[in-house]
Amino acid sequence: MKGLKFILAGILFGIVMSKSEAISWFRIQEMFRFQSFHMYGIIGTAVVLGTLATFLIKKYKLRDYQGNPIVFTPKEKAVSRYLIGGIIFGLGWALTGACPGPMFVNIGHGYWAIVLAIGGAIAGTYTYGVIKDRLPH
């Protein structure tokens, strides 16, 4: 089954998000109050190792499991969309204590209230799609 490997990668992600407590509203509050190194350590380690891995993939022109080159699409150059969009995202991140990945992991923990936040996130995504041409990018 072709899709199984994505489910397994997701399971690994869900477990690590849980065991590192990154799905906890408390941990996100602690991060935004600069009262612990924990979340910075998680993100920092992931970025340092991720940067090394990305560098090596590019340097040795590594290929994916089907033999296709692994390509990294550069993000389009702009400022306003990243800054304004990022600020709006951050408002919600600190309110719900969950970003899009941990939202789903929380369902697995039986925190059913998060389904409302997911519904809100889908509505927010839809609203963006409707008005995107009228926003500065």
Added chain:
Amino acid sequence: MLELLRQPWPWYTSGAVIALVMVLLLFFGKSFGVSSNLRTICAACGAGKNVAFFDFNWRSQVWNLLFIVGAILGGVIASQFLSTGEAVQISPATIEDLNQLGISAPAGMQPAELFSLEALFTVKGFLILLLGGFAIGFGARYAGGCTSGHAISGLSNLQLPSLIAVVGFFIGGLFTTFVLLPLFF
């Protein structure tokens, strides 16, 4: 071994596994980014008929929907089999700050003041989760990614736009933490 896994994991193991997940997806020919699933869900529900932004071949993104199915299962496995059930060990300073807002010290992963069903059926509790979720969905698409797409994948690829987005995440998060939350609570 199982006892060790059941303890909360130190940050460096978690960071390493997140990087591993990103690399796994690259070798699967995909890229790590969870928030695009929200757009895929809109498209799969038929939003493409009315709104051009959702008019794309969403079936090519089913792999990412499977990833979040896995993430939910990972949450089930972690909470049922890999948990000691103890409270999140946040710093005493945070506990004290949150106490002043009327949020009690952690008993599990999430504060009952926000995530219990009783809280959900209050106007305040309902609006916090709904509007918070709305801002996450709207902001992530506007910025072209969330924590996984920008903070992990984008920064790992040394993308300046991702750095700008992450700075934005923090401006918004700090505003909520120090201005909005004291107003709400």
